[in-house]
Amino acid sequence: MQPTGNLHIGNYLGALKNWVRIQNDFECIFCIVDLHAITVYQDPAELRRKIEEIAALYLAAGIDPTTCSIMVQSAVPAHAELGWMLTCVTPVGWLERMTQYKAKAARQESVISGLLQYPVLMAADILLYQAGIVPVGEDQAQHLELTRDVAQRFNSLYGDTFVVPGTALPAVGARVMGLDDPTQKMSKSATGQNHAVALLDSPAAIRKTIMRATTDSNPAVDFDNAGPGVLNLISIYQAFSGDTDDSIKARFAGMRYGDLKKQVAEMTIAHLEPFQQRYREIVADPAYLAKVLSQGADRVAPIANQTVRTVKERMGLYVG
Numbered sequence: 001m002q003p004t005g006n007l008h009i010g011n012y013l014g015a016l017k018n019w020v021r022i023q024n025d026f027e028c029i030f031c032i033v034d035l036h037a038i039t040v041y042q043d044p045a046e047l048r049r050k051i052e053e054i055a056a057l058y059l060a061a062g063i064d065p066t067t068c069s070i071m072v073q074s075a076v077p078a079h080a081e082l083g084w085m086l087t088c089v090t091p092v093g094w095l096e097r098m099t100q101y102k103a104k105a106a107r108q109e110s111v112i113s114g115l116l117q118y119p120v121l122m123a124a125d126i127l128l129y130q131a132g133i134v135p136v137g138e139d140q141a142q143h144l145e146l147t148r149d150v151a152q153r154f155n156s157l158y159g160d161t162f163v164v165p166g167t168a169l170p171a172v173g174a175r176v177m178g179l180d181d182p183t184q185k186m187s188k189s190a191t192g193q194n195h196a197v198a199l200l201d202s203p204a205a206i207r208k209t210i211m212r213a214t215t216d217s218n219p220a221v222d223f224d225n226a227g228p229g230v231l232n233l234i235s236i237y238q239a240f241s242g243d244t245d246d247s248i249k250a251r252f253a254g255m256r257y258g259d260l261k262k263q264v265a266e267m268t269i270a271h272l273e274p275f276q277q278r279y280r281e282i283v284a285d286p287a288y289l290a291k292v293l294s295q296g297a298d299r300v301a302p303i304a305n306q307t308v309r310t311v312k313e314r315m316g317l318y319v320g
Contacts (some may be wrong), residue, residue, distance in 0.1 A: 002037045003050035005188030007057050007266065008196035010176035012275075013239040018135060020062040028068040029129055029300055030058055035073045035080060035121060039114040042170065052283070055293055057199060060279040071296035073125065078304035082128050083121040085311055089154050090120050099142055123147040128304045130163040138175075158314040174239035179213040182228040200276060203269045210265040211258075221252045221260060230257070237264045240271045 001011065008231060027084030032054050037047060051072055058070050071090065073079050095101065105111045115274045126134055126147050134144055135214050144165065151162040178184045180192045190196065194212045201209070221234070238248050252260060 001054055002033050002188075003047060003054045004037050004042065006196075006198040006200070007054065008176075008186055008188065008198050009236065009272075010186030010196065011188070012061065012199055013174040013176050013236070015135075016058070016061040016063075017239075022135060023063060026133065029131075030063055030068060030070045030298075031073050031125060032058075032071070033073045033122075033125065035083075036118050039112055039118050045260065052286070052289055055289055056227040056279055059282050059289075059292065060275050064290045065296065069296040069299045070292055071300055072293055075293065075297040076301050076304050078123055078128055078301070078308045079121065081308050082304075082311060083117075083124040085308075085315065085317075086124050086127070086150055086154065087117055087120045090123075090150055092116075094146060095119060096206050098146065100139075118148050119143050120150065123150045126165055127151055127162045128307050130303075130307065131165050131299065132163055135164055156309075158311075161310060161314050165196060174235055176236060176239070177228065177232040179209060179229075179232070180233040182214055197268060200279065201270060201272075203273070206269050206272070207262075209263045210268065211261050213261060213264075215257045215260075220254050220256045223249055223253060230260070233260055233264045237267050240267045 001007070007016075013032070019028070022028070034047065034051055037050075055070060055072075056148055059065065063070060090140070098119055101116060101119070104115060108115075122143050123146060126144075129152070134147075136139075136144060148164050151164045155161055155164075176186045176190070178186050178190060178195045180194045184190075186196045188196075194209050197206050197209050210233070213233055213234055214229040215233070216230055218225060218227070218230075221230060226234075234248060237243075237252075238245075243251070252263075253262075309319055
């Protein structure tokens, strides 16, 4: 995740919760991608604060730093080094076809070159550790396909070097949509006041945002004719509660929207309050947080450095 904006319940239910679930099934590396964040200007002090905030939120969610590696991208220089070497084998046309690049470039008068190149850095993030599986959602599937293409192109040019990551990903979590516009995925970069519930929002702020969520013109929940806003609220409740489909239908069928929103708000608050308490305990001990990030970088650096050395040897670069 990038250390920008505010992590929200979509990030938690769609990714963090799933990461916690799978952390003991794989050798996991969780990276805070600060180099990706600077494809647009970031206030330096705020960026550093956000890096620490994201790390604390990873820990508060339940990621165990004794079994997984939590690290900051820029703390392992091999990310940027491999990113450059992969840039030199990646056709520009591949990058110009990336959907997210085209969407972001269309909104900007001047496009920074890093915005075009950041999918290559993302490929480096994955290939650096010879990763077999990357637990991302559908919105990142195109980037994973590019990673596969880059790995295969490098292997064809210089010999078998990279593991080509599989596209059969672990099941991702709930897809949470914007509360103000349920046709769009909840996003950290959205500016709407009632778009998202941030993980660190107060109970009062959570209630306010959810009570203003977009629904539809029906007076009550009708599962056969429910609009996307109603289904989104129900999906949030179910993702937090873990209730079965039958249980959800029995609970909400015919319920008026005001009562539905109240139940979703209270379920969200009940789950975020202990999460926020763990977060406050973690940030109260900055030495512990720094230790987690330092140990995470130290743990993965030998893997990353060996990959870079191998790539240099294959390309004929000087390795000393």
